[in-house]
Amino acid sequence: TFHSTCARILRRHAELLDFNTNFAIYDTSDQLSTLKRVYRRLGLDAKVLEPRRVANAIDNAKNNYLSPDDLKREAYNVTAEQIAELYQEYEKELLPANAMDFGDLLCNVVTLFHLEPKVLAHYHDQFKFILIDEYQDTNPVQYLLVRALSKSRKNICVVGDDDQSIYSFRGATIKNILTFQQDYPEAKIITLEQNYRSTQNILSAASAVISRNKERQPKQLKTTNPQGDAIVCLSSYNEIEEAERIADEISRLQRNGISFDNM
Numbered sequence: 515t516f517h518s519t520c521a522r523i524l525r526r527h528a529e530l531l532d533f534n535t536n537f538a539i540y541d542t543s544d545q546l547s548t549l550k551r552v553y554r555r556l557g558l559d560a561k562v563l564e565p566r567r568v569a570n571a572i573d574n575a576k577n578n579y580l581s582p583d584d585l586k587r588e589a590y591n592v593t594a595e596q597i598a599e600l601y602q603e604y605e606k607e608l609l610p611a612n613a614m615d616f617g618d619l620l621c622n623v624v625t626l627f628h629l630e631p632k633v634l635a636h637y638h639d640q641f642k643f644i645l646i647d648e649y650q651d652t653n654p655v656q657y658l659l660v661r662a663l664s665k666s667r668k669n670i671c672v673v674g675d676d677d678q679s680i681y682s683f684r685g686a687t688i689k690n691i692l693t694f695q696q697d698y699p700e701a702k703i704i705t706l707e708q709n710y711r712s713t714q715n716i717l718s719a720a721s722a723v724i725s726r727n728k729e730r731q732p733k734q735l736k737t738t739n740p741q742g743d744a745i746v747c748l749s750s751y752n753e754i755e756e757a758e759r760i761a762d763e764i765s766r767l768q769r770n771g772i773s774f775d776n777m
Contacts, residue, residue: 516656520619538613545569545615552603571597576617577685579655620655627662638666649674653685676731677724709735713742
C-alpha cells in the first residue's frame with residue numbers, strides 16, 4: 515500500500531526530517547489522545563468542538579497535503595480558524611514524541627523528496643516501473659507522491675474506473691484519473707469494456723445512468739451473458755424503509771427455495 519511503502523522509506527530517512535528512524539505510528543486512538551492532551555493544555559472544552567471532528571479535519575488536510583498555515587489561509591469562519599490552530603498545536607506534540615500519524619507517512623515522504631533531491635533520485639532508480647490499482651480512489655497527496663516517483667522515467671501504469679469513484683469522503687479525488695492523460699500524454703489508454711458478471715439489462719441500465727456524468731472516460735460495457743430479467747425500480751420513503759423492503763424480499767425469495775448465495 516501507499517502507507518506501507520512510505521513507512522519503509524521513512525524508516526531509512528526519517529532523520530532528514532528531524533525524526534528518529536524508530537518513530538511510532540499513531541493510529542486513530544493515539545491521534546485522539548494527543549488532541550485531548552492539546553485541549554487540556556489550551557483549556558478547551560471538548561464538548562464545544564469535538565476532538566473527533568478536529569481529527570477528521572486534520573486527516574482531510576493531510577490527504578490534500580495542506581499544512582496548518584494552509585488551513586488558516588483557507589479558513590472561512592471562526593470554527594475553521596480554531597481547527598487550524600488545533601492542527602498546529604497537534605503537530606507540535608508529534609515531533610517531541612517521535613511520532614507520525616497515517617497522514618504523515620505520505621506527507622512526510624512528499625516533503626522528503628522535495629527537500630532531498632538525492633533521496634528522490636535513489637528511489638527513481640529503485641522504482642523503475644510503477645503500477646497502481648484502483649487509481650480512481652487516490653487522493654491529492656498520493657498523486658504528488660506518484661508524480662515525484664514517475665517524473666523522470668514515466669514508466670507508470672494505472673488501473674482504475676472513473677465510473678466507480680466512491681471514496682471522496684476519504685479524500686479521494688476523481689480528478690487524478692480524469693487528468694491522467696494530460697499528466698502523461700504519451701500514455702496508452704486501454705479500455706476494458708467486456709463484462710463477465712452482469713446481464714445485459716443491468717449493464718444497459720448502469721450505462722444509461724452513468725453516461726449523464728459530464729466528466730468521464732467514454733466506454734460502452736458489453737457482455738455475452740443473457741439479456742436477463744427486467745430491472746425492478748424500488749422507491750422508498752427513506753433508508754430505513756428501503757432496508758426493510760429489501761430484507762422482506764430476501765426472506766420471500768428464501769422461502770421460495772432460492773439460496774442466500776444466489777442473492
